[in-house]
Amino acid sequence: MNGRGILVPGPSGTPPNPPSSIPGVAKRSGWWMLCALLLLAIPTLSHAKPVTIGSKKFTESVILAEMARLALEQAKIPAQHRRELGGSRILYDAVEAGDISAYPEYTGTLRFEILADRKLPDDAALGSVLARRGLALSRPLGFSDGYALAIRADTARRYGIARLSDLARHPELTVAVSNEFVDRADGWRALSAAYGLGAIKVRGIDHDLAYRALSGGQIDVTDVYTTDAEIAAYDLVVLKDDRAFFPRYDAAFLYRRDLDPRAVAVLNGLAGRLDEAKMRELNRKVRIDGMSETDAAREALGLAAQAGQEDSRWRRLLDRTREHFALVAVALGLALVIALPLGIASARLPRLGSLVLPLTGLLQTIPSLALFVMLIPLLGIGAAPTIAALFLYSLLPIVRNTHAGLTGIAPPLLDSAEALGLSRRTRLLRIELPLALPTILAGVRTAAVIAVGLATLGAIIGAGGYGQPILTGIRLANNGLILEGAVPAAVFALVIEGAFHLFERAITPRGLRPSARR
Amino acid sequence: MYQLDAVHVSFGGVEALAPTSLSIAKGETLVLLGPSGSGKSTLLRCLIGLSPYDGTIRLDGAPVRDWRAVRRRLGYVIQEGGLFPHLSARGNVVLAAREFGWETSRIEARVMELAQLVGLDDEQLARFPAQLSGGQRQRVAMMRALMLGPDALLLDEPLSALDPVTRLRLAGELRDIFARLGMTVVMVTHSLREARFFGGRAILMRDGRIVQQGPVAELESAPADEFVAEFLAAESAL
Numbered sequence: 001m002n003g004r005g006i007l008v009p010g011p012s013g014t015p016p017n018p019p020s021s022i023p024g025v026a027k028r029s030g031w032w033m034l035c036a037l038l039l040l041a042i043p044t045l046s047h048a049k050p051v052t053i054g055s056k057k058f059t060e061s062v063i064l065a066e067m068a069r070l071a072l073e074q075a076k077i078p079a080q081h082r083r084e085l086g087g088s089r090i091l092y093d094a095v096e097a098g099d100i101s102a103y104p105e106y107t108g109t110l111r112f113e114i115l116a117d118r119k120l121p122d123d124a125a126l127g128s129v130l131a132r133r134g135l136a137l138s139r140p141l142g143f144s145d146g147y148a149l150a151i152r153a154d155t156a157r158r159y160g161i162a163r164l165s166d167l168a169r170h171p172e173l174t175v176a177v178s179n180e181f182v183d184r185a186d187g188w189r190a191l192s193a194a195y196g197l198g199a200i201k202v203r204g205i206d207h208d209l210a211y212r213a214l215s216g217g218q219i220d221v222t223d224v225y226t227t228d229a230e231i232a233a234y235d236l237v238v239l240k241d242d243r244a245f246f247p248r249y250d251a252a253f254l255y256r257r258d259l260d261p262r263a264v265a266v267l268n269g270l271a272g273r274l275d276e277a278k279m280r281e282l283n284r285k286v287r288i289d290g291m292s293e294t295d296a297a298r299e300a301l302g303l304a305a306q307a308g309q310e311d312s313r314w315r316r317l318l319d320r321t322r323e324h325f326a327l328v329a330v331a332l333g334l335a336l337v338i339a340l341p342l343g344i345a346s347a348r349l350p351r352l353g354s355l356v357l358p359l360t361g362l363l364q365t366i367p368s369l370a371l372f373v374m375l376i377p378l379l380g381i382g383a384a385p386t387i388a389a390l391f392l393y394s395l396l397p398i399v400r401n402t403h404a405g406l407t408g409i410a411p412p413l414l415d416s417a418e419a420l421g422l423s424r425r426t427r428l429l430r431i432e433l434p435l436a437l438p439t440i441l442a443g444v445r446t447a448a449v450i451a452v453g454l455a456t457l458g459a460i461i462g463a464g465g466y467g468q469p470i471l472t473g474i475r476l477a478n479n480g481l482i483l484e485g486a487v488p489a490a491v492f493a494l495v496i497e498g499a500f501h502l503f504e505r506a507i508t509p510r511g512l513r514p515s516a517r518r
Numbered sequence: 519m520y521q522l523d524a525v526h527v528s529f530g531g532v533e534a535l536a537p538t539s540l541s542i543a544k545g546e547t548l549v550l551l552g553p554s555g556s557g558k559s560t561l562l563r564c565l566i567g568l569s570p571y572d573g574t575i576r577l578d579g580a581p582v583r584d585w586r587a588v589r590r591r592l593g594y595v596i597q598e599g600g601l602f603p604h605l606s607a608r609g610n611v612v613l614a615a616r617e618f619g620w621e622t623s624r625i626e627a628r629v630m631e632l633a634q635l636v637g638l639d640d641e642q643l644a645r646f647p648a649q650l651s652g653g654q655r656q657r658v659a660m661m662r663a664l665m666l667g668p669d670a671l672l673l674d675e676p677l678s679a680l681d682p683v684t685r686l687r688l689a690g691e692l693r694d695i696f697a698r699l700g701m702t703v704v705m706v707t708h709s710l711r712e713a714r715f716f717g718g719r720a721i722l723m724r725d726g727r728i729v730q731q732g733p734v735a736e737l738e739s740a741p742a743d744e745f746v747a748e749f750l751a752a753e754s755a756l
Contacts, residue, residue, distance in 0.1 A: 412596055412597075412598070412600045413600060413602060415563075415568050415594075415596070415600065416594070416596065416600035416601075416602070417602070418568060418589075419566050419568060419589060419592070419594035420589065420594075420613060420614045420617075420662070421586055421589035421590045421614060421617070421618075421666075422613065422614065422617050423586070423617065426617050430613065431602055434604045435602070435603070435604060509603075509604030509605070510604075510646060511602075511603045511604045511605060511606065511646030511647065511648060512603055512604045
C-alpha cells in the first residue's frame with residue numbers, strides 16, 4: 001500500500017489541459033488551473049526512484065544510514081536518506097511496504113520486539129522468517145548495541161575489574177541500574193543469578209542521571225547501551241559479558257529482497273567496518289562535539305570531510321522551505337477545493353450543515369500526533385500522510401467560515417437579490433460569495449497558519465520541512481538546531497499572515513473595505 | 519393588474535396574513551397602512567413572491583407559478599434601499615439588466631435616463647453605497663427597481679429611514695415620478711401623512727387582516743371601527 005503512488009504524476013507528468021475552447025466551461029478553467037498548480041507542486045515532494053535508506057530517530061541510526069547513502073553514492077548508485085522517521089515499528093513497516101529500501105536495524109530488536117511473537121531461538125533463525133516477508137539482513141556491521149554494565153576506567157583499574165564475573169568478588173561496589181533494567185525479566189535478577197552477584201545491593205536510577213552519578217562517584221556500576229556516546233565521553237569501561245548473558249544486538253541493514261543486487265553488495269561491503277569503540281566514538285562526536293552525522297559517516301568510511309558547511313546551511317534552509325511550502329500549499333489547495341463547496345452546500349442545506357459542521361469539528365479534536373501516525377497504514381510515510389493530515393485540519397476553519405459568511409448576510413440583501421430576478425447562480429457568484437469573502441478569507445488564513453505550524457510534525461513521519469531540524473535538535477539537545485527549524489516556521493507563519501492581509505485587501509470588494517465609509 | 523384570491527401566510531402556525539382577497543388595478547397607487555406586525559409588509563412580499571403563501575395570485579389574469587420569470591416586470595425598494603455594499607451605485611443599478619443580457623449601449627442609455635429622472639450624476643453613481651447619503655441611496659434603489667422598466671413598483675417604507683427634509687423632497691419627487699410613469703404602485707407605510715400625500719386607495723391592516731379600505735379621506739371621515747379611529751387619531755396627533 002504505497003499511497004504516494006496516487007500523487008506521483010505519470011511519466012509524462014503533464015497537467016490536464018484546461019478546456020478553455022468550450023465557452024460554457026471557460027469559467028471553470030480557474031479550477032483547472034488550481035488543479036494544475038497542485039500537480040506541479042507534487043514532484044517536489046516525491047523524487048524519482050533512488051535507493052531510499054531510512055533511519056530511526058536516534059543518532060547512531062542516522063549515522064549508519066548516512067554511511068549507507070554515502071557508500072551507495074560512491075558506487076554511483078543514486079541514493080537518498082529519509083532521516084529520523086520514528087521508532088522501530090514505523091521503520092519496519094516502511095521497509096515492508098516499500099516506502100524505504102533499507103534501514104539500520106539490530107538483530108535483538110527484530111527478535112525481541114518486532115518479531116517477538118515468533119519466539120526465535122537465535123539470530124540464525126531470523127533469516128528465513130525475514131525471507132518470507134521479502135526482507136533480508138546485510139552482513140553485520142561489526143558491533144552490537146545491547147545492554148551491558150559499565151564502570152569508570154579508574155575504578156576498573158583500582159579493583160582490577162574487566163569482566164562481569166569479576167563483579168562477584170566486589171560486593172562493596174555501589175550498583176544502580178535503570179528502573180527498566182531492574183524490572184525486566186532478563187534484567188538484573190537474571191544477570192545476578194547468571195553471574196552469582198547475589199551479595200551486591202542494587203538501586204534503581206534514571207538512565208540519564210546514571211552517567212552523572214557515575215562520573216561524580218556516587219555510584220560505581222550502571223547499565224548502559226554498548227555504544228552510548230557517554231561511555232567515551234565519561235571515560236567508562238564496558239565490562240566483558242564473559243558468560244554471554246546479554247543477547248546480541250548486532251547492527252546490520254534490513255533491506256528488501258527486491259533491492260538492486262549492486263546496492264545489496266554495497267551494504268554488505270560495510271560489514272566489519274565498525275566495532276563498539278568506533279561506534280561510540282562516532283556517537284560522541286555527533287552528540288557531544290556537534291559534528292554532523294554526514295561527517296561522522298564520512299569519517300567511518302575513511303572519506304575526506306567536505307568543506308562548506310556554512311553554505312549548505314542556506315541550501316538546507318531553502319530545501320526545507322520548499323518542502324514545507326509544498327506540504328502546506330498542496331494541503332491547503334485540496335482543502336479549498338473540498339471545503340469551499342462543502343461550506344456553500346452547508347449554508348444552502350441546513351440539514352447537511354448540521355451534519356458537516358460537527359463532523360469537521362470532530363476531525364479537529366483528533367490529536368495531531370495520533371492522526372499523523374494513524375494515516376501511515378493508509379498512505380505510507382512521507383509527504384502523503386502529512387498532506388492528508390494537514391488537509392483534514394484545514395477543513396474546519398474553511399467550511400465553518402464559508403458557512404458563517406454566507407449565513408451571516410443581512411436578509412434584506414438576500415431579498416433584494418431575489419426580488420431583482422437574479423438566478424441562484426448569479427446570486428451566489430455576484431452577491432453572496434463577494435459579501436462572504438472577508439469571512440471566508442479569514443478562515444483560509446487561519447487554516448494556513450495552523451497548517452504551517454502542524455507541518456513541522458510531518459518530519460516525524462519523513463515529510464521533511466522545518467520539523468526536521470527541530471527533531472534533530474531535540475535528539476541532540478541542540479537548541480541551535482531547534483531554532484533553525486522553529487524560527488523559519490514562525491517567520492513563515494508571519495509571512496503567510498502578511499501575504500493574506502495584502503491578498504485580502506486586494507480582492508476584498510472596494511465597497512466592503514473600511515476606507516469606503518466616509 | 520394583481521388579483522389575489524384567498525392569499526394566506528403563516529409561519530410555524532402563526533398567522534401573518536389571514537386569507538386575503540384583493541385586486542389592484544393597473545396604474546393604481548395603493549398604500550398599505552397599519553401598525554408594526556399588522557401584516558402589511560408580508561402582503562407586499564407576497565406581491566413579489568418573497569414570502570411563501572397559500573392561495574392564488576394572478577398577474578394580468580394568469581396565476582403566477584414561477585416568480586423568477588415575472589420579477590423583471592416588478593420593482594422592489596425597501597427601507598434602507600437594500601443596496602449591495604460591494605457594488606458601486608452603478609453596479610447595483612445594472613445588475614439585473616446584465617443578468618437578462620441587455621446590450622451595453624442599451625444599459626448605458628437606460629442608466630442615463632434614470633439618473634436624470636431621480637437626479638443623480640455620474641460621479642455619484644461611481645460611489646459605493648457606504649459613500650452615499652440616505653436620500654441618494656434611496657434614489658439609487660429607485661433606479662435599480664426601475665431599470666428593466668417594470669409594470670409595478672413595490673415599496674416597503676421607502677422614506678422611513680430619512681431625515682424630515684430629505685423625506686419631504688424625495689416624497690415629492692417620487693409622486694412626480696409615479697405620475698409621469700403612470701405605473702402601478704404599492705407602498706407600505708405606517709405614516710398617515712405619507713398615505714395622504716401619495717393619495718389613491720389606502721388599506722388599513724391589523725393582525726394580518728384588512729380592516730378598512732378606500733381613499734384616505736374616506737377612512738378619516740368614516741372609520742369602520744374603533745381601532746381605525748384610534749390609529750388615525752394617533753397618527754394625526756404625533
